[in-house]
Amino acid sequence: MLEYAEPVTKLIDEFKRLPSIGQKSAQRLAFHIMRMPEAEVERLVLAMREVKQRIILCSVCNNHTELDPCRFCSSPTRDHGVICVVEEPHSLVAVEKTRSFKGVYHVLHGSLSPIRHIGPSDLHLANLLPRLKPENNEGVQVTEIILATNPTTEGEATANYIGRLLKPLGLRVTRIAMGMPVGSDLEYVDEVTMDKSLANRHEI
């Protein structure tokens, strides 16, 4: 027997499929939707439909975009000689927020994890190598690849894998540093980060 009317149960089930939504959150959302004015619900439905219909992956860097190539790949002011490799589109946003990175991106949509059956062929890697040839890259020679995958064992393995792939090509391959968050107190930093910061200290 269903606890709620069928359409409600269906909605709760759909919400529960979403990441970090459990039974209780799903119920709360479903009940909220039932209380919402119809126009607002329509707006939500439309927003979801639009995002599915209008957002595609950039054929060059795999970032989410409305226009192909995306605004980074088609920008004449970005440095197409430096490519920053990230795991997810939201990692790209994090790098972009610095406003100090002027290069372009490559989004992998994941990281290597044999446990979860994610191997190199499951990452969006295939279109990275062709980008390294000037004729495929607005005539610009790529000089550096920055590996900005997450500082987890999976992110590290992914960076290692790509590093191995690219090293023989003779270009500069770098890995982002790990250490202290800026603007916070030493006392608030967890011991693992502090440990890494000590190991990676540099002379001034």
Next chain:
Amino acid sequence: MLLEWIEASNFRNLSGKIFWGPGFNIIHGSNGQGKTNWLEAIHTLARAKSFRTQHLQESIKFGEQLAVVRGRVAHGADIHRDLQIALQGNTKSISLNGKREPLTGYLSQIHIVALTADELDIVRGMPDARRRFLDRGVASLQPAYVQTLMDYNRVIKQKNHILRNSAEREISLFETENLVAPWNQQLIGLAAQVHRGRCDYVERLNQVLERRVFGREEVTLNYVSSLEGKGDLDDYQGLIAERLRLRLPAELAAGHSLIGPHRDDLAILFDGHEMRIYGSAGQQRSALLLLDLAAISLYNSWHNDYPLFLIDDVDAELDEKRIGKLLEYLEGRTQTFITTAKSSHVGRFFSQANVFEIEEGVVVGTAEPKVISAVEKP
């Protein structure tokens, strides 16, 4: 550190609150009354883990939904912290001073060393028990080691998956090498940290080991790397990289990782003989005690503080001579919690101790009048 009191409700058959003394605390009672349950409550409060079961929900009293263990720990004269662990179904929630606390911060509040029947595996069981003993010790001195170890185990797990998959699907050695390489590269760095951490710890243990407290034989410890005899251990990274390269075909055939500190062991020797094989039951118990005392002493020299020491069923584990020597050694050092069923021991050894008589999980009598417990039968 000092555990001032502990309060349990619906934790196995326990209820009520016990105010502990600073030195020896004897938990005395007949079998099946809940002596060990009180030790387990202390262990669970300190480590958010039981020494009896992997599944904490087994500690919830039958028919109840929620078990709670609370306690207050003092660091020095003026710092008192309230710890709580609540078990409900499969979930445990921990809090410090009434606020939820991440596990890493919580676990550093109380450090305990426990002498229980399971711990005998360290001196006579398989190597994994000894590796766990060492890892616990290293982590008690450098907390960041916990993350190193977690990362190492994670890398091994991921690598094993590749090896198993390659073996099952008959993927070529060349291709497997490609897939394994990024994990091996991390493995080398992490393995070196684990190796160094454990070697340092064993060296320190050897320095503080009171070799002859319990017997005539001299006990020594020796960290035995699985790479021993394969090359120059001083260049550990170079050596393990070489071994990983050479042994990949074997790893592929086995379907799991064969190289790394997850295959290492700690040799416990008496007069040069291996304790695990040649030691008598009594010698093995003595050796375990020596290890625990050395761990306590190292913790003290590092933190200028003593961990809590838990001894479950002291008469089963130790004879009278050893109990006497042990208590002499611990006097004025650790806050110690001991369970025993023998009343003769209570009078003979523990005249200085606070004695708690346990019946059906609650304290029914204490030997010192200042120690009063709120006894409420469920």
